[in-house]
Amino acid sequence: MSSVLATVICVVMLFWGISDAQLSPTFYASTCPNVSSIVRGVVEQAARNDVRLGAKLIRMHFHDCFVDGCDGSILLVDANGINSEQDEAPNQSVEGYGVVDDIKTAVENVCPGIVSCADILALASEILVTLAGGPTWQVPLGRRDSTTANAARTSDIPSPFETFGNLSLKFSNKELDSTDLVALSGAHTFGRSQCQFFSQRLDDTNPDPTLDTTYLQTLRQACPQGGNPSRLNNLDPTTPDDFDNNYFTNLQNNRGLLQTDQILFSTSGADTVAIVTRFANSQAAFFDSFAQSMIKLGNLSPLTGSNGEIRADCKRVN
Numbered sequence: 001m002s003s004v005l006a007t008v009i010c011v012v013m014l015f016w017g018i019s020d021a022q023l024s025p026t027f028y029a030s031t032c033p034n035v036s037s038i039v040r041g042v043v044e045q046a047a048r049n050d051v052r053l054g055a056k057l058i059r060m061h062f063h064d065c066f067v068d069g070c071d072g073s074i075l076l077v078d079a080n081g082i083n084s085e086q087d088e089a090p091n092q093s094v095e096g097y098g099v100v101d102d103i104k105t106a107v108e109n110v111c112p113g114i115v116s117c118a119d120i121l122a123l124a125s126e127i128l129v130t131l132a133g134g135p136t137w138q139v140p141l142g143r144r145d146s147t148t149a150n151a152a153r154t155s156d157i158p159s160p161f162e163t164f165g166n167l168s169l170k171f172s173n174k175e176l177d178s179t180d181l182v183a184l185s186g187a188h189t190f191g192r193s194q195c196q197f198f199s200q201r202l203d204d205t206n207p208d209p210t211l212d213t214t215y216l217q218t219l220r221q222a223c224p225q226g227g228n229p230s231r232l233n234n235l236d237p238t239t240p241d242d243f244d245n246n247y248f249t250n251l252q253n254n255r256g257l258l259q260t261d262q263i264l265f266s267t268s269g270a271d272t273v274a275i276v277t278r279f280a281n282s283q284a285a286f287f288d289s290f291a292q293s294m295i296k297l298g299n300l301s302p303l304t305g306s307n308g309e310i311r312a313d314c315k316r317v318n
């Protein structure tokens, strides 16, 4: 009898453990069934005034996930012993925090204390990618929010000056493979970059040989020496605000903006070259991989079960 009871307890604990560790698209089905439409309502409105909103929020989600997992840690500001990740160099001007607060307020109004800030970033990313013409996918949910930030770990985020080897390593450290690296880099199909993150490629005497000469002239005019290093340029010169596969055809034409974009195609012998070619030839192949890689990115060490908390204000721990 007692062994039957023990078995039952073990089985219950096993399922408990499993359900705690897994994210699921239906996580809020009974506790906040309308969460997607609430997020959609806020971001669709905000995107009308800011064509870059999708670019801003997906980048925020990426920077959140690469620092100790997708736990909303990037949203915490300096307060009560928190050393904010937002003040570190890899922030490279992440924007959009105000819209995240607006989403959170709208969600709290309907389902107080239920939906995490980490899940809001994942949901908003998917909705805005779709709105810009990109793929749609079922967003796994159930992440909880961290009670700490890890400013030092922002060094896990790749810089635009990485070598190919270092770039690959920073992804493989997160168990993201070459297909994930190429697909996720495809997010540079929209959004902007400041001159300072690629101007080393425009040198007067020694420009980057993997830069198309006409595009080089254009970029030299946009980012003159001694000019404003914060000036913004389109990451995708062909269709700057659309989520499509032109990022990859640009790479084939030596029109990748960042060095870390172009090396995916220009590193001879690298396994990323064939992947770029595949995505350039088929937007459907890109969209399919992008959706899968976003789910992998979003699954990076989430806090689940009773770990972490549901923050009331995304900027502060409860």
Ligand code: HEM
Residues within 6 Å of the ligand: 052, 054, 055, 056, 058, 059, 062, 091, 092, 093, 094, 095, 158, 159, 160, 161, 167, 184, 185, 187, 188, 190, 191, 192, 193, 194, 195, 197, 235, 258, 260
């Ligand atoms: C592969 C390594 C990556 C590097 C080195 C990198 C680097 C950068 C840099 C330097 C910028 C410009 C920032 C600025 O000027 O302030 C940028 C912008 C951006 N990145 Fe990445 N990134 C990488 C991967 C990703 C990934 C995985 C995503 C999302 C899935 C992403 C999404 C974006 C977006 C959408 C923008 C434009 C943001 C805006 O307009 O505000 N990036 N990235």
Ligand SMILES: *[C@@H]1O[C@H](CO)[C@@H](O)[C@H](O)[C@H]1NC(C)=O
Residues within 6 Å of the ligand: 034, 037, 038, 041
């Ligand atoms: C869900 O949210 C949307 C957007 O805020 C709203 O239009 C709709 O009426 C809501 N539906 C329910 C069942 O609450």
Ligand SMILES: *[C@@H]1O[C@H](CO)[C@@H](O)[C@H](O)[C@H]1NC(C)=O
Residues within 6 Å of the ligand: 086, 087, 088, 089, 090, 091, 092, 093, 094
């Ligand atoms: C980004 O980090 C730099 C330090 O590298 C800091 O001066 C700047 O204020 C930060 N930007 C934001 C938006 O927090």
Ligand SMILES: *[C@@H]1O[C@H](CO)[C@@H](O)[C@H](O)[C@H]1NC(C)=O
Residues within 6 Å of the ligand: 161, 162, 163, 166
């Ligand atoms: C590549 O990584 C090594 C080891 O972390 C580092 O010393 C080096 O500066 C990195 N190179 C670039 C270009 O970031």
